Amino acid sequence: MSEAIVITSGKGGVGKTTTTANIGTALALMDKKVCLIDTDIGLRNLDVMMGLENRIIYDIVDVIEGRCNVQQALIQDKRFSSLSLLPAAQTHDKSAVTKDGMIAIVTELKQQYDYIIIDCPAGIEQGFENAIAGADKAIVVTTPEKSSVRDADRIIGLIEQHEMERPRLIINRIRNHMMKEGDMLDIDDIVQILSIDLLGIVIDSDDVIKAANSGEPVAFQPNNKASIAYRNIARRILGETVPLQTLEEESGVFSKMRKFFGLQKK
Amino acid sequence: MTEENNQLVIIKGTKEGLIFHLHDDCSFRSLIEELTLKLNEQYPNADAERKVDVVVKLGHRYLTEERKRAMQQLIEKDKRFRLVRYEAEVIDKKTATEWLEETEVKRVKQIVRSGQVVQVKGDLLLIGDVNPGGQVRATGNIYILGKLSGIAHAGIDGDEQAVIVASYMDPMQLRIANYISRSPDYETEGLYMECGYLDKESDKIIIDRLQVLPYIRKRFQEVERRINK
DSSP states (O other), rough: OOOOEEOOSSSSSSSSHHHHHHHHHHHHHOOEEEEEEEETTOOOOOOHHOOOOOGOOOOOOOOHHHOOOHHHHHHOSSSSEEEEEEESSSSOGGGGOHHHHHHHHHEEEEHHEEEEEEOOSSSSHHHHHHHHTTTTTEEEEEEEEEEHHHHHHHHHHHTTTTTTTOOEEEEEOHHHEEEEEEEEEEOHHHHHHHSSSSEEEOOHHHHHHHHTTTTGEEEEEEEEOOHHHHHHHHHHHTTTTOOOOOOOOOOHHHHHHHHHHHHOOO | OOTTSSSSSSEEOSSSSSSEEEEEOHHHHHHHOOOOOOOOHSSSSOOTSOEEEEEEEEEEEOOOEEEEEEEHHHHHHHHHEEEEEEEESOOOHHHHHHHHHHHEEEEEEOOOOOOOOOOOOSSEEEEEEEOTOOEEEEEEEEEEEEOOOEEEETTSSSSSOOOEEEEEOSSSSETTEEEEEEEOSOOOOOEEEEEEETTTTTTTEEEEGGGHHHOTTTTOOOHHHOOOO
């Protein structure tokens, strides 16, 4: 049984594309057949992050407008045979894609892949509607910033109007020292406001950016915290129960005690 | 029948003015006829500057708006009387439904998220939160079993008696009728079990413990509050 999951956020720059690339990679690492779809027409990035930019021949608009079939447009990842990418078009705008077109593509890909991960463009307009149309589930990405949480809230409201499961939340770019000092919203606050299930937290790490620039998603690295976070998220998507990563580098007995007694400083 | 013996229109005087008791079992035409007669019988009031207030009691008769207007014209024709109101034991379905709508407590189970607006007629009982950027609006009171972090507007049709009650009060704005109050520019911690109401003395919206409500809104529970308006 295959699933189509859309990765969305409302606000731009919170890490939708990075999340898509890494979840896709992590799922592929777990021997799942995964297809990534970039729906950010006109501003495609996913291919760059995956390091597949110069292999693109056809794109999603070519498929929708009938210039090629889905199979021709798919690009196989250089590392995994089980991971593919359907790139967005760079030359068209968002109106080139239709809801029906998206649904048709996703339905076709579902027969071939276990997971279809759809990278949604920022905003709440047509591009968002298109990306949502084909999906069964949604993952909302936010950062611990007020504006980002506000937009995530808006997006969740819009997703709830569609017939879809309750979206799940990824909090991206967590900076531990800022959260500790109360300069950033903390995880509990965010989850409480958005009141959806938390799928995972990802720490802000330079390696994520480095990896994206080199076209090798960070999820390949074995010991990086962000990488582990993405692989944990993938395991949760597969239905495993994985405890949340501890943010503290050195979590002593004392702080655990404090936490146990509910004395931990917010 | 007894119509000839019984008077169809009985006029009684009170301190406030006159009460016209209209028989509710005869035809409207005979009522108008008798009323015209009775009104003509009266000697023209010498003190024409002061109009006499009239309340018309219709009993179990239902009058359409058109007939109400006709009767008002008849009564006020000589400029001696001023029709204050009609009182009847019956109302039509439409008005009754409207009254019901206006006084009902509407239950909504939802998280009102950023950009969403929930609006109801009557009172709103929201089971869920109002997130920052979300808005709830009601013609009556607003009760929130959850967090109010967005905007709540009670009494949108101008009811200044309306109140806003929330389990956790940390709103962006509170609005009651035409009054708006907003939270201060610095970060605030919300408060549990609070209510917001319009204080006429200071002419602004006040937030207080909800336990004070029985003292400031004695007529809080009364259904008639909005009907009488």
